Amino acid sequence: MGLSNKELPKLGFLYLDYVLRFFDHSNFKGWPNKIETVTYHWKNDKDRFIKEVKRKKIDVLIGNIPSTAYETFREIARELPHVRFIPSLDTQFSNKSKENVTRFAWKYGLPIPKTYIYYNHDNAYKFLKKAKYPKIVKKSYGPSNYGGYFVHKVDSYQEAKELFAEKKYHPMYFQDFVPMEADIRVMLIGHKPVCAFWRRAPEGEWLTNTSQGGSMDYMDVPKSVLDLAVKTSKAARAEYWACDIAYGKDGKVRILECATAFAAFPYIRDWIGQYIMWSLSEGRFRKPNIPMFNWEELGKIDSTLLRTMRHITFGAYSPSFDGAYFGKKKKNYGGKEVYIHKLDKKYKMYDVKRRWHEEWPSEIYNYQDKLALNPAKSKSGKSAKNVPHPKGKDEANEASQTDATITKEELNEFLTSVNGIGKKKVKAIVEHFGSVDDVVGVIHQNPSILQEVKGITEKLVKKIEKAWNKLLK
Numbered sequence: 001m002g003l004s005n006k007e008l009p010k011l012g013f014l015y016l017d018y019v020l021r022f023f024d025h026s027n028f029k030g031w032p033n034k035i036e037t038v039t040y041h042w043k044n045d046k047d048r049f050i051k052e053v054k055r056k057k058i059d060v061l062i063g064n065i066p067s068t069a070y071e072t073f074r075e076i077a078r079e080l081p082h083v084r085f086i087p088s089l090d091t092q093f094s095n096k097s098k099e100n101v102t103r104f105a106w107k108y109g110l111p112i113p114k115t116y117i118y119y120n121h122d123n124a125y126k127f128l129k130k131a132k133y134p135k136i137v138k139k140s141y142g143p144s145n146y147g148g149y150f151v152h153k154v155d156s157y158q159e160a161k162e163l164f165a166e167k168k169y170h171p172m173y174f175q176d177f178v179p180m181e182a183d184i185r186v187m188l189i190g191h192k193p194v195c196a197f198w199r200r201a202p203e204g205e206w207l208t209n210t211s212q213g214g215s216m217d218y219m220d221v222p223k224s225v226l227d228l229a230v231k232t233s234k235a236a237r238a239e240y241w242a243c244d245i246a247y248g249k250d251g252k253v254r255i256l257e258c259a260t261a262f263a264a265f266p267y268i269r270d271w272i273g274q275y276i277m278w279s280l281s282e283g284r285f286r287k288p289n290i291p292m293f294n295w296e297e298l299g300k301i302d303s304t305l306l307r308t309m310r311h312i313t314f315g316a317y318s319p320s321f322d323g324a325y326f327g328k329k330k331k332n333y334g335g336k337e338v339y340i341h342k343l344d345k346k347y348k349m350y351d352v353k354r355r356w357h358e359e360w361p362s363e364i365y366n367y368q369d370k371l372a373l374n375p376a377k378s379k380s381g382k383s384a385k386n387v388p389h390p391k392g393k394d395e396a397n398e399a400s401q402t403d404a405t406i407t408k409e410e411l412n413e414f415l416t417s418v419n420g421i422g423k424k425k426v427k428a429i430v431e432h433f434g435s436v437d438d439v440v441g442v443i444h445q446n447p448s449i450l451q452e453v454k455g456i457t458e459k460l461v462k463k464i465e466k467a468w469n470k471l472l473k
Contacts, residue, residue, distance in 0.1 A: 001283070001284070002281045002282050002283045002284020002285070003281050003282050003284055005032050005033055008031075008032070008033055008280070008281060008284075009059035009060050009084075009280055010033065010036065010056070010057055010058050010059045010060070011028070011031065011033075011035045011036065011058070011059070011060050011062060011280075012035065012036040012037065012038050012053065012056060012058035012060065012061050012062070013025075013035060013036070013037045013038070013061075013062055013063055014038060014040070014061045014062060014063030014065070014085075015037060015038070015039040015040070015063060016039065016040045016042070016065075016066065016069060017039060017040070017041050017042060018042075019066055021063075022063060022064050022261070022264075022269065023062060023063060023269060023272075023273065026270075026310070027266075027269045027270050027272065027273035028273045028276070028277060029270070029273070029311060030277070030285065031277055036056045036058055038052050038053055038056065038058065038061065040069065042069070046072055046075065046076055049076060050076060050079050050080060053080055053083060054080070058083060059082070059083060059084065060083070060084045060085075060086060060280060061080075061083055061084070061085050061086070062086045062276065063086075064087070064092065064095065064260050064261040065089075065092055065095065066095075066261070067095060067096045067097060067141060070089075070092065070095065070096040071096075071362055071366055071368075071369065073085075073089060074089050074361075074362050075362075077089050078445065081445050081446035081449065082446070082449065084354045086239055086276060087238055087239050087240065087260045088237070088354070088355050089358075089360075090236075090237070090355060090358060090359040090360050091236050091237055091238045091239070091241075091260060092259075092260055092261075093236075093359070093360040093365070094236065094258050094259050094260075095259045095260060095261050096141070096368075097140045097141045097368065098138050098139075098140045098141075098173055098257070099117055099140045099141070099171065099173060099367065099368075100360075100365070101255070101257060101258055101259075102115045102117065102173075103365065104235070104236070104258070105255055108231075108232075108235040110228070110231065110232055110235065110255050111228070111252065111253065111254045111255060112175075112254050112255045112256075113136070113175040113176050113177075113178045113246070113254055113256075114175060114176040115173070115174075115175045115176075116172075116173070116174050116175070117140075117171050117172075117173050118171055118172040118173075119170070119171045119172075119367070119371040121164075121170075121172060124164075124172040125161065128157050128160050128161070128174075129157050131157070132176075133154065133155050133156055133157075133160075133177075134153050134154060134155045134177040135153075135154050135160060135174045135175065135176065135177060136151065136152070136153055136154075136174060136175045136176075136177050137151070137152045137153075137154055137160065137163055137164070137167075137169070137172075137173070137174045138150060138151050138152075138169075138173050138174065138175070139151075139167070139169050139173070140169065140171055140173040141368050152167075153177065154174075160174070170372075171367070171371070178246055178248050178250075178254060179248065179249040179250075180201075180246045180247060180248055180249065181200075181247045181248070181249055182198045182199060182200040182201070182247055183198075183199050183244050183245060183246050183247065183256055184196060184197065184198050184199070184221055184225050184244070184245045184247055185197055185199065185242060185243070185244050185245075185262075186221070186225065186226060186229035186242065186243045186245060187240075187241070187242045187262065187264060187268060188229060188230065188233045188238070188240065188241045188242070188243075189239070189240050189268075189271055189272055189275045189288070189290070189349065190239065190240075190275055190279075190349040190350045190351065190352055191230050191233045191234050191238070191241075191348075191349070191350045191352070192230075192290065192347050192348060192349040192350070193226050193229060193230065193292070193347055194268060194271060194290045194294070194295075195264075195265075195268055195294075195295045195298075196218070196221040196225070196226065196229075196295055197216050197217060197218045197221070197295065197299065198216060198217050198218070198219075198221070198247075199215070199216050200215050200216070200217075217299070218295045218296050218298075218299030218300075219296055219299075220332075222247070222253075223333055223334040224253050225245050225247065225253050226347070228243070228245055228253050228255070229241075229243040229245060230347065232255060232258055234350075236258070237352060237355055238260060238352065239260075239272075239275070239276065239279070239352045240260060240272045240275070241258065241259075241260060242258065242259060242260070242262035242264075243255060243257070243258045244256040244257040244258070265306050265307060265309070266307065266308070266309065266310050267306075267309050267310055267311065267312045270310060270311050270312070271288050271290060271312075274286070274287075274288040275287070275288055275349070278351075279351050279352065287349060288313070288314075288349070289313075289314050289315065289316045289344075290314060290349070291314055291317070291340070291341065291344060292340055292341075292343040292344055292347055293331065293340055293343070294314065298312075317341040317344070329341075353434050354434075354438075355434075355437075355438055355441070356433050356434075356437075356438035356439070356441040356442045356445075356449075357437040357438050357440055357441025357442075357444075358441065358445075359437075406436060406440055407436070408430075408436050411426070411430075411436050411439060411440065412426050414467070414468075414471065415429070415464070417467065418460070418463050418464050418467050419463065420459075420460050420463065421460065421464075425453075425455055425456065428453050428454065428455065429450065429453050429456070432452060432453045443464060443465075443468050444468070447461050447464055447465045447468070448461055450464065
């Protein structure tokens, strides 16, 4: 049946001045209750913003956060522990910078071009003198890469040195050049691919951006690309997601970019809205059914029409006269002929649940602020202060460090040590919040939320909080 009007969470759109809005009310067609709007006005607006969210009693804030406001919103999220951000701040970690995309890929073993991140410029130049070329240099932080204008190909040390001297990029972020057939953008909702298209560079060029003369088409996106996009979306625990994947001339696939902030046709934003409504209503609203390879047929429509098409819906496949054409349609996929409608079972749409722990805390991963270049060099020519020396030729090994974690057995031992909590209550707590990490996140950030679990009283929460604080000493 799903939740009643009164039981539904109160939604709010998260907007920022001067930032294009990804969602509006039309994307949530049919939501019965008022959807609030909260706008962040930059500068010193954090406290006012938090008060407005609390005053409006918002349960879920929906919207993307630009890179320049990301760290502020990590602080805001901690001040609003009862509010769910969609996407979560951890899911949006890759939105902030190309460095963050790289660290995300390193952690989860996702294939990317060999990447080098140097905050110590002297060490970077030492490496670049000995490096093989060409290399791809990218601006890591700041505005998104509009049309490839912050991506450069250098063919020698001299070119690299001149480029960094002119652009003053910090950190110095560069990758091995990977010859590509093309790159492929894949958009996903609940880890299910809903749109994918090739972007091919003009003859004799290497940038695939359409603004730079590249072309695009929707046909025959390979299985390896879709599988990598799904794996990446699951690692990010993303409600919605987009990946740019390089299809190399060596036949390998590699992540180039991934984020929740991406250009999307209005009907795709409608699908995301439908998905969020379904997820938050415990089934009151229909989960969108989006057939695999729908983009091949929709891609045949003129783009000017695609930009205005709204509220496209599909029915689930069932054998009938009307569905006979689609039911019998096959596709060469993964080296064999398959019925397209059967792929919907392979690429399922998952209900992404809220995460309660911080995977990418700013105290550890905010390299931009911790290692800001100020100044790059002193007048004596010595290296700047507070910049790290990479442990190897690049800093990839830095990302392999693992955060301290608590096991299921350790959590069980801790909770059952609290008078009034047995194994059944521990099981109920873990099932409610989804994982051991999420339970630890709740206990650490706001134990009062434990009262959402049946049988966990305010008195028990105080006991848990006291035991936890004692454990941390």
